[in-house]
Amino acid sequence: MASAYYEFYRGSSYFDKSLADTMVKQVKTKTTLKGHLHTYRLCDDVWTFLVKNASFKMESNDMVTAPKIKIIACKNGDAIEAGKK
Numbered sequence: 001m002a003s004a005y006y007e008f009y010r011g012s013s014y015f016d017k018s019l020a021d022t023m024v025k026q027v028k029t030k031t032t033l034k035g036h037l038h039t040y041r042l043c044d045d046v047w048t049f050l051v052k053n054a055s056f057k058m059e060s061n062d063m064v065t066a067p068k069i070k071i072i073a074c075k076n077g078d079a080i081e082a083g084k085k
Contacts, residue, residue: 032057035069046074 035054040047049071056064 029058029060031059038068046072048072 033051033054033056035051037049038052039050042048051069051071052067054066054069056066058064
């Protein structure tokens with residue numbers, strides 16, 4: 001299971017950390033994401049993805065769609081420490 005602590009990009013808040021903790025502990029459904037990858041970029045080890053016409057398909061076959069989403073992903077503290085060894 002992934003670490004409950006995530007290293008957030010500049011200016012993170014307590015809400016961000018509590019949201020990540022809640023997702024690790026309570027979200028159990030796998031999801032498939034499909035859409036048009038409009039933009040992606042990497043800056044300071046932080047990936048940003050802009051996806052248009054996104055659709056999320058859950059294990060229960062429920063579908064959720066959105067015209068546009070932004071995904072921001074960065075390394076957690078465990079991954080950074082492992083890279084230094």
